[in-house]
Amino acid sequence: MEPEVIVHKESLDKARLSVVRWLRFRSRSRREVELYLEKKGFAREISAALLDELQEYRYIDDLRFTEEYIQSCLGRGFGQNRVRSELTKKGIDRELIGEAIKQHFAVEHELIRVVALLERRAKRIVAPDQKWVRQQFSFLKGRGFSENVIMQALKQYCRDLIED
Secondary structure, three states: OOOHHHHHHHHHHHHHHHHHHHOOOOOOOHHHHHHHHHHHHHHHHHHHHHHHHHHHHHOHHHHOOOOHHHHHHHHOOOOOOHHHHHHHOOOOOOOHHHHHHHHHHHHHHHHHHHHHHHHHHHHOOOOOOHHHHHHHHHHHHOOOOOHHHHHHHHHHHHHHHEEE
């Protein structure tokens, strides 16, 4: 074997070991793995070959990663805007993000989640004042919920308080 081929194979093996070890912790997007390999200093040819191999054997799968990431975000109380932004940062295709968001973030479900968040945050509040409402609006906006959903939820929450 030629020395260049041996060096290429050794580099590929070293990169593979490094990535597989890194992937044990959680799923990653193709772009995240690409950036990881770049940060570790592996050549582009090595990275490209390894990325194709990892994708072929389903070690990396952007669709699966997107689904897992959305489930995680739903559990942590994030809205669709935040999820869309985070997935874009992680290099997921916009079309794939759009489809996943459409599946998991119906307006009715977001409204229910926002009202539940408001109820949890308001356990100590007897009657919400304007300051509290503004704080909740900012908090929910930061969580990635749309202004429309937040306003509907705040109205519903305040209406429910009056009825009780």
